[in-house]
Amino acid sequence: MHKLLYYGFVYPISLLPLSVLYLLRPGLFFLLYHALGYRKKVVLENLRKSFPELHERERLQKAKAFYWHLSALLVEAIKNLSFSGSALRQRIHYSNASLVLDLQQQGHNVLLVGGHYGNWEWLITSLGLHFTKNLYGLGMPLTSSFWQQKLTERRERFGLKVIHSHNYREVLRSQENQPFVLLMLADQSPGDSKKSYWMEFLQQPTAVAFGTELLANEMNAIPVVVSLNKVGKGAYEVHFEKLTDTPKMLKFGTLTEDFTRRLESKIHEDSSLWLWSHKRWKREVPEGLESLRNAQEQRFNQKYR
Numbered sequence: 001m002h003k004l005l006y007y008g009f010v011y012p013i014s015l016l017p018l019s020v021l022y023l024l025r026p027g028l029f030f031l032l033y034h035a036l037g038y039r040k041k042v043v044l045e046n047l048r049k050s051f052p053e054l055h056e057r058e059r060l061q062k063a064k065a066f067y068w069h070l071s072a073l074l075v076e077a078i079k080n081l082s083f084s085g086s087a088l089r090q091r092i093h094y095s096n097a098s099l100v101l102d103l104q105q106q107g108h109n110v111l112l113v114g115g116h117y118g119n120w121e122w123l124i125t126s127l128g129l130h131f132t133k134n135l136y137g138l139g140m141p142l143t144s145s146f147w148q149q150k151l152t153e154r155r156e157r158f159g160l161k162v163i164h165s166h167n168y169r170e171v172l173r174s175q176e177n178q179p180f181v182l183l184m185l186a187d188q189s190p191g192d193s194k195k196s197y198w199m200e201f202l203q204q205p206t207a208v209a210f211g212t213e214l215l216a217n218e219m220n221a222i223p224v225v226v227s228l229n230k231v232g233k234g235a236y237e238v239h240f241e242k243l244t245d246t247p248k249m250l251k252f253g254t255l256t257e258d259f260t261r262r263l264e265s266k267i268h269e270d271s272s273l274w275l276w277s278h279k280r281w282k283r284e285v286p287e288g289l290e291s292l293r294n295a296q297e298q299r300f301n302q303k304y305r
């Protein structure tokens with residue numbers, strides 16, 4: 001069934017010009033927002049907690065803006081299955097790729113830290129057009145093995161290699177003396193609330209994945225924030241900004257807080273571009289949070305300081 005859907009419908013549609021595919025956008029918006037109400041309760045609750053100062057009417061406007069962007073994302077994700085490298089370059093511009101290239105040429109591992117903001121599928125796929133050596137993306141396996149295979153195949157076609165939580169250390173360590181570039185999308189809900197870094201994010205206590213900070217210290221990797229800006233219909237710009245040259249000299253939590261604050265700022269710039277349909281705040285705040293934080297910091301300092 002999955003193969004029939006992909007080869008008989010999804011991939012053939014992706015061969016159509018993007019301008020034609022965009023004609024599907026109003027229908028997708030109606031389907032997602034009005035007909036199906038796709039995760040509408042989740043979206044509205046996330047917006048209510050994140051923007052309690054707004055009137056309900058204003059939050060509904062934000063919800064509609066998100067679904068309008070989501071309908072574009074679906075169209076663009078379909079097109080991404082068959083995009084040529086030259087066509088993708090025209091749609092997603094890298095303003096300062098030299099920052100990352102220079103770091104890698106100087107022998108540094110580079111940790112690209114981003115979020116589910118803008119069009120992350122185009123970002124993942126297009127990275128291989130700019131960084132050709134030891135480029136990886138950290139991902140989570142999908143439930144369907146067929147879609148996992150196809151999505152990975154499409155993401156990797158320009159040079160990026162997808163690695164997962166169960167093997168990423170082994171893969172990265174095998175690149176001894178070969179500096180790598182690794183992309184992590186670090187804004188989704190972590191798996192374990194007691195292994196998370198807790199902080200205020202969008203006006204509420206939030207469990208933040210701590211893997212970015214651990215990996216930066218473990219691999220002595222330079223953390224670089226990836227900002228994705230929408231500059232037009234089906235057009236994005238990627239900008240890189242280095243967080244620090246010395247991750248091993250920063251206090252516990254500094255990197256995690258810095259990236260999360262930057263993401264929060266981007267969301268306030270244009271909330272429609274973030275993935276509000278994700279159950280971002282499903283983790284309960286653990287009891288004894290201060291004691292948990294102290295224990296985390298002590299273990300971190302013993303290992304890395």
